[in-house]
Amino acid sequence: MADEDIEVEGGEGEGKSGKLKIILLIVGVLVLLGAAVGGTVFYMQSTMQAPATEVAGEGAVEAEKVYDDDREKAxxxxxxxxxxxxxxxxxxxxxxxxxxxxxxxxxxxxxxxxxxxxxxxxxxxxxxxxxxxxxxxxxxxxxxxxxxxxxxxxxxxxxxxxxxxxxxxxxxxxxxx
CATH class of the missing domain: 3.30.479.30 (Band 7 domain)
Structure with a gap:
């Protein structure tokens, strides 16, 4: 009888640790997914802005100032x-x-x-x-x-x-x- 109680208790303990493993696995996947999305957004923003500043350099600010001073928007x-x-x-x-x-x-x-x-x-x-x-x-x-x-x-x-x-x-x- 005592052996049966121990087995039942051990069975419940394995179920709890199995659920804990699944929860930790899901949390880990979500963290990795969030990091991947954040990295992609950061990379896309930096690559979209970089060519404009590289090509125009300091002239971009000057051109913007000239546009604002001389002409109204269409x-x-x-x-x-x-x-x-x-x-x-x-x-x-x-x-x-x-x-x-x-x-x-x-x-x-x-x-x-x-x-x-x-x-x-x-x-x-x-x-x-x-x-x-x-x-x-x-x-x-x-x-x-x-x-x-x-x-x-x-x-x-x-x-x-x-x-x-x-x-x-x-x-x-x-x-x-």
Whole structure:
């Protein structure tokens, strides 16, 4: 009887030490996993930042100062909805769909653009409709249209608010059909 009690007690002791081993093993794996993740994050941050400082060196700070002193950050104003213009090309009806974004560095211009949106859209629709469909298929034709659109918007802003602050016109989507 006494032998049976000892065996039962020994069996429970082995169960407890087995559970302890499993818990220690799990804790050890979690510590290693945490160290691996931390090391990876540290390595990735140092490799992503190192090339910029190595290439630019001290010039990076100077360039940043020049940028902050001389120029404001660019502001992008998307004209919504997109423009859809029809053309007659070789006796066929053609369509062009364009998403147009205006670039300025003057925050006041954004308010002007919103206020005069119908006037600007009307002028741009008329300008776009005057274009030659075949010419718009070339990169030069698209660049020429961007310059004409920029000049037209600046002309309207000059007439309405005596400002010409649109730096560029961007076609963020340009589909011809």
């Amino acid at each position: 502001i992008y104003h998307k004209l919504r909805p997109e423009f859809i213009v029809t053309f007659d090309a070789n006796n066929r009806q053609r369509y062009v769909q364009m998403e147009v974004t205006l670039v300025t560095r003057d925050p006041e211009t954004v308010a002007l653009l919103a206020n005069h949106n119908p006037l600007i859209r009307n002028a741009l629709v008329l300008l776009f409709a005057q274009q030659d469909y075949l010419e718009l298929q070339t990169p030069e034709g698209k660049e020429n249209l961007k310059k004409q659109a920029r000049d037209k918007v600046n002309e309207l802003l000059m007439n309405e608010a005596e400002k010409e602050t649109i730096e560029a016109v961007l076609f963020t989507n340009f589909v011809m059909q």
